[in-house]
Amino acid sequence: MLRYTLMRLGVLAGCLVVAWAAVYSGIFPRGFGASNFFWVVLLAMVISAPISWVVLRKERERASLQVAGRVDRMKADLDASRSQEDAAEAHSQAS
Incomplete structure (x- = not known):
């Protein structure tokens, strides 16, 4: 970028x-x-x-792919965090 x-x-x-x-x-x-x-x-x-x-078309596309990759990783991290929170909440409610 x-x-x-x-x-x-x-x-x-x-x-x-x-x-x-x-x-x-x-x-x-x-x-x-x-x-x-x-x-x-x-x-x-x-x-x-x-x-x-x-x-700068090729460079712009390369930068766009980098940004999209970062967004995808952040979404995956958020989903993983949510699933861990859901599992911890379900575990605490079961106890």
Whole structure:
């Protein structure tokens, strides 16, 4: 999961550089006054989203499998804990 996050941040950083260059070279319009920084960041986020979606597909699926595995293990642990509690409760009621 950390690897996917770092890769996503890398794509965003690359897009930030490209968006900054495009705005300051006149390809994209500049923001108004002090909002130019936020305009460049917003533009980079909009550009990076579809790129990340396509380029990082395999890494996203790998991260998804890791998360699903953790959730399954947690569910199994909870079920085991519940069954132990039920058995202990049944044993104490039988006594």
